[in-house]
Amino acid sequence: MAFDAELNGHHFVIDADEKTGGENLGPRPKGLLLSSLAGCTGMDVVSILKKMKIENCVFNLEVTADSTEEHPKTYHTIHLNYIFEGNDLPVDKLKRAVELSETRYCGVSAMLRKAAEIKTRIILNGKDI
Amino acid sequence: MAFDAELNGHHFVIDADEKTGGENLGPRPKGLLLSSLAGCTGMDVVSILKKMKIENCVFNLEVTADSTEEHPKTYHTIHLNYIFEGNDLPVDKLKRAVELSETRYCGVSAMLRKAAEIKTRIILNGKDI
Numbered sequence: 001m002a003f004d005a006e007l008n009g010h011h012f013v014i015d016a017d018e019k020t021g022g023e024n025l026g027p028r029p030k031g032l033l034l035s036s037l038a039g040c041t042g043m044d045v046v047s048i049l050k051k052m053k054i055e056n057c058v059f060n061l062e063v064t065a066d067s068t069e070e071h072p073k074t075y076h077t078i079h080l081n082y083i084f085e086g087n088d089l090p091v092d093k094l095k096r097a098v099e100l101s102e103t104r105y106c107g108v109s110a111m112l113r114k115a116a117e118i119k120t121r122i123i124l125n126g127k128d129i
Numbered sequence: 130m131a132f133d134a135e136l137n138g139h140h141f142v143i144d145a146d147e148k149t150g151g152e153n154l155g156p157r158p159k160g161l162l163l164s165s166l167a168g169c170t171g172m173d174v175v176s177i178l179k180k181m182k183i184e185n186c187v188f189n190l191e192v193t194a195d196s197t198e199e200h201p202k203t204y205h206t207i208h209l210n211y212i213f214e215g216n217d218l219p220v221d222k223l224k225r226a227v228e229l230s231e232t233r234y235c236g237v238s239a240m241l242r243k244a245a246e247i248k249t250r251i252i253l254n255g256k257d258i
Contacts, residue, residue: 001172003190005164007156012141014168021176027136029168030237032161035134039143039158043130047150061132072239108159110201111244 002026030073033112034063037080040108044101045082052093057086065116075116082122091129098122131155159204162241163192166209169237173230174211181222186215194245204245211251220258227251 001022002015014029016022027035038061046059060083065075082098102109102120109118122129130151131144143158145151156164167190175188189212194204211227231238231249238247251258 001175003168003171005168007160007164008146008153010156012156012164014164014172016172017137020172021179022172024137027139027141029165029172031136032165032168033237033240035136035141035143036158036161036165039132039134039161042132043143043145043149043151043158046130050150067236071234071236073236074240075236105200107196107201107203108162111162111203111241114243115240 030075033075034065034078037078037106037108037112037118038063041080041082041098041101041106044105045097048097048100048105049093052097054089054093057084057089059084075112078112078116078118080118080120082120084122084124086125089124091124094124095122095129159202162204163194163207166207166235166237166241166247167192170209170211170227170230170235173234174226177226177229177234178222181226183218183222186213186218188213204241207241207245207247209247209249211249213251213253215254218253220253223253224251224258 002013002025005012005014013026015025017024017028042061062081062083064079066077067073067075084094112118131142131154134141134143142155144154145157146153171190191210191212193208195206196202196204213223241247
């Protein structure tokens with residue numbers, strides 16, 4: 001079940017898990033949709049914050065999804081958390097950066113939103129903002 | 130711009146290209162949608178062909194996409210080629226396996242089809258079937 005995937009000259013392995021005939025040599029293919037979403041909006045936010053002269057923060061994204069039970073199994077809800085850590089970070093600018101990505105720049109978000117609801121949280125130092 | 134992505138316990142790097150502030154340490158995030166699609170439908174086809182007792186073939190997938198020019202830049206058309214090589218392969222069964230994935234099993238295909246047109250070709254030993 002494993003495939004060698006090539007993208008932009010980089011190689012990585014995609015595989016099924018043991019339950020479905022794979023060997024878990026790499027991640028499941030469907031989950032790559034979520035990595036794609038996190039990477040796309042994450043780079044937007046980094047880029048926008050840099051233009052806003054905000055660079056002194058730690059930034060992670062967590063993304064999970066709820067799937068339908070019936071074939072074809074699709075994500076009906078995607079949970080996307082933007083997680084910032086740092087001192088004296090301007091709440092309004094963090095929110096604005098995320099909003100700009102979600103509404104204007106992130107092509108992956110625009111595509112996946114046609115198939116699933118994307119629920120977003122923005123978390124600063126452990127608290128929702 | 131680079132992110133360390135973790136999915137199913139596997140790590141890989143996503144990065145922007147040099148033109149957009151990255152260092153090309155890994156693939157672009159949006160393209161992962163296409164890797165996801167190829168992996169998902171590819172595993173379906175492998176699994177279905179195995180049940181059909183067809184295992185003596187080489188199987189690759191090529192997937193490319195055409196993007197809009199305006200932000201958010203999305204794929205409006207995805208070109209998905211199923212490429213088989215082998216001797217005495219039953220054309221009807223190859224086509225049936227692809228059809229079953231596209232219409233019944235592939236969740237990624239079902240999701241992306243809501244955002245883009247997916248144009249499919251099935252190629253056996255260099256010729257469209």
